[in-house]
Amino acid sequence: MADDSDRLDLIQRLADKQNAGDKKSLAERAAEKLAATRVKPAAMTVADAASDSRSRPQPSGDSQPKNKVPDNADRETFRFNLDYDQLRRSGYITPDQQQSHLAEEFRAIKRPLLLKAFGNDKRKVERGNVVMITSAQPGEGKTFSSINLAMSIASERDLHVLLIDTDVYRHRLEEELGIGDRKGLVDLLIDDKLELTDLFVRTNIPNLTILPVGTKHPQAPELMASQKMASLMDDIAARYPDRVIIIDSPPVLASSEASVLALLVGQIVLVVEANRTKKANVERSLKLISNCENIYFVINKTGADSTISAYRTYSYYDEYRT
Numbered sequence: 001m002a003d004d005s006d007r008l009d010l011i012q013r014l015a016d017k018q019n020a021g022d023k024k025s026l027a028e029r030a031a032e033k034l035a036a037t038r039v040k041p042a043a044m045t046v047a048d049a050a051s052d053s054r055s056r057p058q059p060s061g062d063s064q065p066k067n068k069v070p071d072n073a074d075r076e077t078f079r080f081n082l083d084y085d086q087l088r089r090s091g092y093i094t095p096d097q098q099q100s101h102l103a104e105e106f107r108a109i110k111r112p113l114l115l116k117a118f119g120n121d122k123r124k125v126e127r128g129n130v131v132m133i134t135s136a137q138p139g140e141g142k143t144f145s146s147i148n149l150a151m152s153i154a155s156e157r158d159l160h161v162l163l164i165d166t167d168v169y170r171h172r173l174e175e176e177l178g179i180g181d182r183k184g185l186v187d188l189l190i191d192d193k194l195e196l197t198d199l200f201v202r203t204n205i206p207n208l209t210i211l212p213v214g215t216k217h218p219q220a221p222e223l224m225a226s227q228k229m230a231s232l233m234d235d236i237a238a239r240y241p242d243r244v245i246i247i248d249s250p251p252v253l254a255s256s257e258a259s260v261l262a263l264l265v266g267q268i269v270l271v272v273e274a275n276r277t278k279k280a281n282v283e284r285s286l287k288l289i290s291n292c293e294n295i296y297f298v299i300n301k302t303g304a305d306s307t308i309s310a311y312r313t314y315s316y317y318d319e320y321r322t
Helices: 002-021 026-036 046-055 084-089 101-118 142-154 172-177 185-190 220-224 227-239 257-261 279-288 317-321
Strands: 078-080 130-135 160-165 201-203 208-211 243-248 267-273 295-300
Touching: 101 142, 101 243, 101 267, 101 295, 130 142, 130 227, 130 257, 142 160, 142 172, 142 208, 142 243, 142 267, 142 295, 160 172, 185 220, 185 227, 220 227, 220 257, 267 279
Parallel strands: 078 201, 130 243, 130 267, 160 208, 160 243, 267 295
Antiparallel strands: 201 208
């Protein structure tokens, strides 16, 4: 019995010695052991993340995604609040002013365009949702027309508008809307790393997005006439078949871009200033953009006492030729 007592006493002393160095219970030690076997949680410190990324195999150069803007790139757009008060003072339609005479005029103008874009098979034309606004000469009101047409169509509940500036000489659209100089279409044509959506200016009008013309470039006219521009327009038309794409083009007789863009659109609105534009200039313009079969006229500045007046009439190109 003494021997058994001595053995029990030895076991007790060993247990007491171990407990003296480790006060944790058996249950606590078991919990710690279980926790040690768990997977590292997703939230890591900066040092952990850096170590983890170094330990992972990195993709080769060929496997890197193409045309992706780096996270630290200088992205130009995203949202811009249009100044409704300033737009109204400049004579433009705004979402909170849809009952004016000008708003009614543009309702009349947009209806045949929308029928050609989204009507039934008999009325719908190929790429009818891509509409170019131009004029024979500068100063006839094409940009004014482009903005108001975009505003009018954007007021439709189920239609979105992409307004594109292609006038590389004046940047008038950005000036009128107060956007300022931003990267845009030209930059997209010269920089393969840029994506179309990275350059969009999203506005406080939910259905209106703008693509500025972008950086001034000595070869901008050649860029507009390039195969890359043609491919871009094909991509835009295919990517946004349910969106109206309005292109504010340079004047036909002042540059060569309008005649090139006429090949890429489904409809054209030719703005003509009343009592100023000569019939011969209208006829010359029609010849240069005749690759598009659907051409409308808008007569601007018909009011005798107003520098900006309602657009009175429109007609088909075929009607004009007869």
